[in-house]
Amino acid sequence: MVPPEAAPVGPPPPTSPPTTPSRHAWGWSLALTILLGLWTVAVVVVPNAIVWLIGDTLVIEGLSLPVVFWPLVSLLAALLAGVPALLLAQLSPVQFARTAGRQWLLASIFGVLLGLARLIPDTYHEVYLAALAALAAVTAAVHMTVTGRLERRIQPDRWMFWLSLAAGLLLLLPWLWVGSLGGVVETVLALVAALAVAWLATRPMLALTSRVATCGGSGWGRAALAGLLAGVGLTPLAAGVGEPAVQLLALLCVPPVAFAFAALRHKGEPSVVALLTPVLFGLLALIDPDETSLILGLRDGLFWGAVGAVVTGVLALLAAIVVLVVFRRVCWSPWLAAVLAAVVAASGAAVYATVGRPGFEGERLFVVMREQADLSGLDSIPNHTDRVRQTYERLVATAERTQAPLRAALRARHVSFTPFYLVNGIEVDVGPVARPWLASRSDVAHVLLNPHLRPLPATAPPMRGTAGAPSGTPWNLSLIGADQVWARYSTGKGIVIGNSDSGVDGTHPALRGNFRGGDDSWLDPFGTARSPSDHNGHGTHTMATVVGAGVGVAPGAQWMACANLPRNLGSMANYLTCLQFMLAPYAPGADPWHAGRPERAPQVLTNSWGCPAVEGCDLYSMRPAIDAFAAAGIFFVAAAGNTGPRCESITDPPSNYASTLTVGAVDRNLRVADFSSRGPTPGGLTKPDVMAPGVDVLSALPGGGYGYLSGTSMATPHVAGVVALMWSANPALVGDVVRTRAILAATARPIELTGRVCGLPADTEGAGVVDALAAVQASVALTPP
Numbered sequence: 001m002v003p004p005e006a007a008p009v010g011p012p013p014p015t016s017p018p019t020t021p022s023r024h025a026w027g028w029s030l031a032l033t034i035l036l037g038l039w040t041v042a043v044v045v046v047p048n049a050i051v052w053l054i055g056d057t058l059v060i061e062g063l064s065l066p067v068v069f070w071p072l073v074s075l076l077a078a079l080l081a082g083v084p085a086l087l088l089a090q091l092s093p094v095q096f097a098r099t100a101g102r103q104w105l106l107a108s109i110f111g112v113l114l115g116l117a118r119l120i121p122d123t124y125h126e127v128y129l130a131a132l133a134a135l136a137a138v139t140a141a142v143h144m145t146v147t148g149r150l151e152r153r154i155q156p157d158r159w160m161f162w163l164s165l166a167a168g169l170l171l172l173l174p175w176l177w178v179g180s181l182g183g184v185v186e187t188v189l190a191l192v193a194a195l196a197v198a199w200l201a202t203r204p205m206l207a208l209t210s211r212v213a214t215c216g217g218s219g220w221g222r223a224a225l226a227g228l229l230a231g232v233g234l235t236p237l238a239a240g241v242g243e244p245a246v247q248l249l250a251l252l253c254v255p256p257v258a259f260a261f262a263a264l265r266h267k268g269e270p271s272v273v274a275l276l277t278p279v280l281f282g283l284l285a286l287i288d289p290d291e292t293s294l295i296l297g298l299r300d301g302l303f304w305g306a307v308g309a310v311v312t313g314v315l316a317l318l319a320a321i322v323v324l325v326v327f328r329r330v331c332w333s334p335w336l337a338a339v340l341a342a343v344v345a346a347s348g349a350a351v352y353a354t355v356g357r358p359g360f361e362g363e364r365l366f367v368v369m370r371e372q373a374d375l376s377g378l379d380s381i382p383n384h385t386d387r388v389r390q391t392y393e394r395l396v397a398t399a400e401r402t403q404a405p406l407r408a409a410l411r412a413r414h415v416s417f418t419p420f421y422l423v424n425g426i427e428v429d430v431g432p433v434a435r436p437w438l439a440s441r442s443d444v445a446h447v448l449l450n451p452h453l454r455p456l457p458a459t460a461p462p463m464r465g466t467a468g469a470p471s472g473t474p475w476n477l478s479l480i481g482a483d484q485v486w487a488r489y490s491t492g493k494g495i496v497i498g499n500s501d502s503g504v505d506g507t508h509p510a511l512r513g514n515f516r517g518g519d520d521s522w523l524d525p526f527g528t529a530r531s532p533s534d535h536n537g538h539g540t541h542t543m544a545t546v547v548g549a550g551v552g553v554a555p556g557a558q559w560m561a562c563a564n565l566p567r568n569l570g571s572m573a574n575y576l577t578c579l580q581f582m583l584a585p586y587a588p589g590a591d592p593w594h595a596g597r598p599e600r601a602p603q604v605l606t607n608s609w610g611c612p613a614v615e616g617c618d619l620y621s622m623r624p625a626i627d628a629f630a631a632a633g634i635f636f637v638a639a640a641g642n643t644g645p646r647c648e649s650i651t652d653p654p655s656n657y658a659s660t661l662t663v664g665a666v667d668r669n670l671r672v673a674d675f676s677s678r679g680p681t682p683g684g685l686t687k688p689d690v691m692a693p694g695v696d697v698l699s700a701l702p703g704g705g706y707g708y709l710s711g712t713s714m715a716t717p718h719v720a721g722v723v724a725l726m727w728s729a730n731p732a733l734v735g736d737v738v739r740t741r742a743i744l745a746a747t748a749r750p751i752e753l754t755g756r757v758c759g760l761p762a763d764t765e766g767a768g769v770v771d772a773l774a775a776v777q778a779s780v781a782l783t784p785p
Helices: 023-060 069-091 095-119 125-147 158-178 184-212 219-239 246-253 257-263 269-286 301-325 334-354 384-412 432-439 475-479 482-488 538-547 572-583 623-632 712-729 737-747 761-765 772-780
Strands: 364-369 417-420 425-428 444-450 496-501 558-563 604-607 635-639 661-666 690-693 697-701 705-709
Touching: 023 069, 023 095, 023 219, 023 246, 069 095, 069 219, 095 125, 095 184, 095 219, 125 184, 125 432, 158 257, 158 269, 158 301, 158 334, 184 219, 184 269, 219 246, 219 257, 219 301, 246 269, 246 301, 257 269, 257 301, 269 301, 364 384, 364 432, 364 572, 384 417, 384 425, 384 572, 384 623, 417 572, 425 572, 432 444, 444 572, 475 482, 475 690, 482 712, 482 772, 496 538, 496 572, 496 712, 538 558, 538 604, 538 697, 538 705, 538 712, 558 572, 572 623, 604 712, 623 635, 635 712, 661 712, 690 712, 697 712, 712 737, 712 772, 737 772
Parallel strands: 496 558, 496 604, 604 635, 635 661, 661 690
Antiparallel strands: 364 425, 364 444, 417 425, 697 705
């Protein structure tokens, strides 16, 4: 056998002492780490902001950004941030810099994984929250399994958990003020998702702060450095939380939490989760991503969400300072820290109950029944009032009969609902998770999303006019010859025009004189305004263009109105509520199904709104309602939309229906406005049907002033006013929608085709610009049928 080697004799060989980075190397590493941190923040924030802005602009234009873009943005940001972070982790001579590189790379990967949840469409918020929670939890569990639990090396302190929870609840206060909860299921899923994402965030964050704790320097210096490093690490994670633009709000408020995180010197995952979860819950539960859009304006949900995010970020920084100055000097016990957390929680409850908006404001669905009312033969009824009444009665009878089984099923499940008859359907107070069950019923045609706006701390003030009342006839009225009709025929007397819009300022001098009055001429479904009012200004402008003294096409006609746009974002239920009121007006609080007064219906309806997919409508969802007005002999005018000059851009109901007289916009030189939507419709219809002035139109605005606005919204009331002039001049034509439309088309003034033409000229320009004088002359000369 071979004998074993003898043990070495004598002292061990000399070893090289551990190398310590020089002050120069440490300084360069610190500077490089800070620069790389700034780079990481930039490549995460900038692409997310740009893609959100592009996507929101496309939505305004009637288009949409493919959902796959969001995961691609996350992947691009991870590559741009992760590769330099990997180099830092491998090449830096300083331990904390290497740790920062590794953890930033890890956080970038986590952000990509969380971004996969954005493959779910924005409108399925409950499904998104469930997917986000699952992705975060699975990722954290896998990472924990591979790397081991951090608590084995870092033992938590009970008092630190309660102190962290107190800080987290403090950072929740701004969200309790600016936001409001969705549905119950949505709120629970938001809490689960917040917990899961906070748990995931502990993985890189604890590694960063524990490494910096070993560095020298003062407590302030270590807290600042740890806060910077952890804040950079939280940035890609925050970018993966929330649907657009909630992730932008997260980028404002989540990274600053890292400074409070560092100042508290966290020990253990529970403390980190207690601090981060309330902030994430505020974002996911109290902010509706559907309302963080520029469609609603700059003073709506996006504005208040930004306020909440900024205040949360500032509070996080202040909390870090207070901890460093005061709390480090206090000898904390678990009981004392728990009492502090309870005090902050009680303060949050007080904020929510007093300046917040308590309760649940969940999304809803709109169920369209398979059977719709048969309205054939109504056009043969000679008396217009009888025709409207029989239309109303048929609609109600059909809806009551066919909705009975579904209503019973909803009551059995204790689900609240609101039935409608104009489109035979039911608004159901449930979220998208109930959609498959409703759609599976044999008596249901399809189920639509029905957005429900959450209340805000305050809404934007209405538009105020800076121009004075016109001294003469405005150019738009002269262009269509309305002033010549007044002098020779009629001003619209005897005709009532209904307007569904943001409301009407009934006290305006241009409008107060010809409001029809009574208890059934005004409806505000969203508030308590018992007299006509307008929180926006759009409705006042359009109503005055029809009947306003000095600015209206038919100043002798009367008007009634309904507010269908609470904040420039509607839904099927919103629009149908007002349209049912127009078909059969009713007193406040009365039952629209049985207390409607069809004999009080207006003869003409002007509608400067559309219901795009973002509001839940599909191409055909509202067609039964518009067909019902045609059957009743009520003239329905609607705006083409403002998504031109793109071809085939007349897509939003009700502008895309044959029963709608669709109006495009021209300027004072008879040129088609660039913004005016073009045809043909998805169904192949030639639209718009007629054009009218819609650029720089002077009309009334709330508060007694006047202002200039542009849009097909401004063009539409011109045509409604011309119909009022026609029917006033020849009452025998009232209710004869077919012949009235034929006259409008035959008498319209041709215009020179300029700019973009979509297929046939008529597809872009309609039949021409409405000519009030020619139309009224043709109406007066019309022989009885």
